[in-house]
Structures are given as C-alpha cells and as structure tokens.
Amino acid sequence: MTDHADRTGDWMDDAERNDGKTCIICGHDKENGIVIVSEFICEECEAEMVRTDVRDARYPFFIHQMKRIWYQKDA
Numbered sequence: 592m593t594d595h596a597d598r599t600g601d602w603m604d605d606a607e608r609n610d611g612k613t614c615i616i617c618g619h620d621k622e623n624g625i626v627i628v629s630e631f632i633c634e635e636c637e638a639e640m641v642r643t644d645v646r647d648a649r650y651p652f653f654i655h656q657m658k659r660i661w662y663q664k665d666a
C-alpha cells in the first residue's frame with residue numbers, strides 16, 4: 592500500500608459521510624433538494640425544471656440529465 596492509496600480511501604469515506612449531496616443537474620453540493628431513484632436534485636434545479644417550458648432551450652438538457660437516472664433505474 593502506498594500513501595496515495597490510503598489517502599484515496601480516506602477521501603471515499605468522507606464522501607459517503609458528507610451530509611450534502613451532489614446535484615445531478617448542476618453538479619454542485621447542496622443540502623436541500625429531492626432524491627429520485629437515489630439521484631439528488633437540489634431544490635434550485637427542481638424549481639428550475641418545474642418552471643422550464645418544453646420549448647425552453649434548457650429543457651432538452653434537463654431531460655438528458657433525467658434520462659441518466661431512468662436508465663440507472665432499469666439497469
């Protein structure tokens with residue numbers, strides 16, 4: 592075992608214990624939000640998605656991110 596491997600293990604432990612979650616849409620660590628099929632979406636992105644019209648340019652991006660969740664569910 593090298594020092595590098597030990598540090599990597601410590602980092603993974605910290606990540607699992609972290610109360611904040613990483614939003615699948617914006618990629619930021621947020622404390623408040625919803626979890627869909629074990630994937631986290633922060634409240635800001637959730638609100639953004641609810642507001643976003645299907646004709647909005649960002650809508651395909653949201654759908655693309657959401658599909659990643661649905662595919663994981665089926666796997």
Ligand SMILES: [Zn+2]
Binds near residue numbers: 618
């Ligand atoms: Zn977000």
